[in-house]
Amino acid sequence: MSNGKLGGLALEARSDREAKRWIYRYRQGEKVVEYQLGSFPQMKLGEARQAHRDAFELVRQGIDPRKQRKAIKAANQAAWTMGEAFTRWIVFYATAPARGGQPPTERTVLKQKGRWRLHLEKRLGGAYVRDMNRRLLIEVLEEIASSAREEARQCLTLLRQLLDYCEDREQIYDNPAAGLKPAKVKARPGKPRERHLKLPELKELWEVLGESRNTEGLASTAMLSVTVANAIRLLILTGARRAEVAAMRWDEITKDTWHIHASRTKSAREHTVHLSHQALAILEEQKKLTTSDFVFASSRDVEKPIHYDSITTAIARLQGRARKVPDTEAPLNHLEHFTVHDLRRSVATLWTETFLADPLLVEAMLAHVPPRLVGTYNKGKRYKMQVDVWERWGEMIAGFGEVGAASNLVELSRHRT
Known part of the structure; x- marks a missing residue:
């Protein structure tokens, strides 16, 4: 032939x-x-x-x-598929030094795994690394950005790091994600949120948290348990992140001090939080509710803490926003929408406005990484100042249940600036 x-x-x-x-x-x-x-x-x-x-x-x-x-x-x-490459890279990523010379926290690693599984694995997992190109990545990322712009931006960062790893191991000649900007895939982050609760709004939330609870553990409104309500209260009193509060352990507490290990903080730096009298009262109540190693133990499995999303869901329920159809009868439905992270911003704003606390001091209380030019020689004195703010804040929160709480604000500011 x-x-x-x-x-x-x-x-x-x-x-x-x-x-x-x-x-x-x-x-x-x-x-x-x-x-x-x-x-x-x-x-x-x-x-x-x-x-x-x-x-x-x-x-x-x-x-x-x-x-x-x-x-x-x-x-x-x-040749590696993208799925094989991710499996290798995530092990490398989990142990490689990041900001501050420390590897990423376990929570950050889990987020990357979830991001890959949810957004990228189906489209890219079975394809060869060598076949990756800029056009394909833009197509995939634009699809993600159509429903979640911030997730698309995070996925771009993940792919950039993953393909850098592959390039170094000669699985691809050039990284097609290098130089790809969020704006190119419609993943430019939106305007940063500025929502923070004013003192009367925070007082209303605090009161609702108290009214929703009962001694049987479940809320009378079926919106949140006593444990979750107490976790939100501690979040308000300390300004800590929801994941740090949710997984709080008894062995992290020494008298009135909460030591959060570097592996549990976003900045991968150990953080110390002073527990005011009001915060300690919440812990005393929790001791009566659980024998777990965790302060806020899960009702399903006492060997585990509540999931941090439980806090997010509870806040959404109180506003009637947990389902597609809004609940106009929810106790906080009338307030402008706010999130759990908005509470942290609210606390920081009120510390600054009410007590005239130095913004850099507040940043330290929130466990934000300090600017490089800020000296480290005066940590002892600055921590005493932080303790003072946490105590005064606890007294103000305690005043929410008293007549004339608004006037207490003026008195505290007048006597302790």
Whole structure:
């Protein structure tokens, strides 16, 4: 069977074999070599002719098609899929130093795993790393950005780091995500949230948290448990992050001090929080509710803490925003929408406005990484100032249940600035 002027293409049928096969016979030195192109009828005539042309061109260049096929097979076996690459990279990522010379926290690693599983694995997991290109990444990231712009931005960062790792290990020649900006995939972050609760709004939330609870553990409104309500209260009293509060352990507490290990903070730096009298009262109540190692133990499994999303869900329920159809009867439905993180911003704002606390002092109380130019020589004195703010804040919160709480604000500011 001829293939134009190339020659050597044949369809072989043998009595000892049921299947037929396409072969290409060519000369290599003094020997005639047979090279199998594929099986018939799986490989059609047109496909066989194209495979013949490719093999003929290799022979013309002095390349043995059989060795070429072995080399390609070996390269394919050594090539990573994106799924395999992510599995390798996440192990590397979890132990590689990040900001401050420390590896990322366990929570950050879990977030990256969840991001990959939720947004990227289905589209990219089975594809080879070497086949990644800028057009494909933009397409995938734009699809994510259509419903979650911030997640698209985070996915871009993940892909940039993942493909850098692959480039260093010669799985791809150039990183197609390098230089790709969030704006190119419609993932430019929106305007930063500025919502913070005024003191009367915070007072209303505090009172609702108290009214929703009962001694049986479940809220009378079925919106949140005593444990979750207490976790939100401690969050308000300390300004700590929801994940730090949710997973708080008894062995982290020494008298009136809460030591949060670096592995549990976003900045990967150990953080110390003073517990006011009001915060300690919440812990005393929790001691009566659980024998777990965790202060805020899960009602389903006391060996685990409540999930930090329980706090988010509780805040949404109190506003009637936990479901698609708003609950206009929810106790805080009339307030402008706020999130758990808005509470942290609210606390920081009120510390600054009410007590005239130095913004850098407040940043330290929130466990934000300090500017490089800020000296570290006066930590002892600054912590005493932080303790004073936490105590005064606790007294103000305690005043929410008293007549004339608003006037207490003026008195505290007047006597303790």
